[in-house]
Amino acid sequence: MCPDFVFFSGEDDDIKFSIVDPHGFHLGDALPKLRGLADFTVEFGDEFHRVESVAELRTRPCAFSTSKSDGVRKAIREAADAEHLYLSAARHGLLSWRAPDGRHLD
Numbered sequence: 606m607c608p609d610f611v612f613f614s615g616e617d618d619d620i621k622f623s624i625v626d627p628h629g630f631h632l633g634d635a636l637p638k639l640r641g642l643a644d645f646t647v648e649f650g651d652e653f654h655r656v657e658s659v660a661e662l663r664t665r666p667c668a669f670s671t672s673k674s675d676g677v678r679k680a681i682r683e684a685a686d687a688e689h690l691y692l693s694a695a696r697h698g699l700l701s702w703r704a705p706d707g708r709h710l711d
Contacts, residue, residue, distance in 0.1 A: 608642075614654065621654035630660050635687035643678040660691060 612623040628638055639658055646656045677694070684690035 622652070623655040623657070624653060625655070625657050625659055627659040630687035630691050632687075635660075636681075636684060636690070639681045639684075639687060639690070643681040647678065 608624045608626045610625045610627075612625060613620055614623065615621045624642070626638070626642060628635055642656055642658055646653075650656060680690060680694065684693075
């Protein structure tokens with residue numbers, strides 16, 4: 606796996622790692638990439654603060670957390686395409702709306 610960003614946060618004695626991977630759902634490898642992140646979090650998710658895929662949905666940036674929810678990982682595994690997955694997740698409150706600087710917009 607080759608995520609685009611790995612962020613470090615916390616204090617010297619308590620550093621947390623986060624994977625943030627921006628990827629448009631319109632790209633052909635979007636769903637396989639989401640599935641890869643979901644599978645990764647099953648095995649290694651407890652070692653990370655966050656594991657998120659980020660996309661722009663209807664001109665709003667959103668983060669899809671793949672590490673905190675079995676339901677999200679199940680939805681990713683069962684999805685037919687990434688765009689439908691993001692739209693469905695938005696309807697069911699599974700997305701975290703974020704500003705470009707990381708602030709939550711919920």
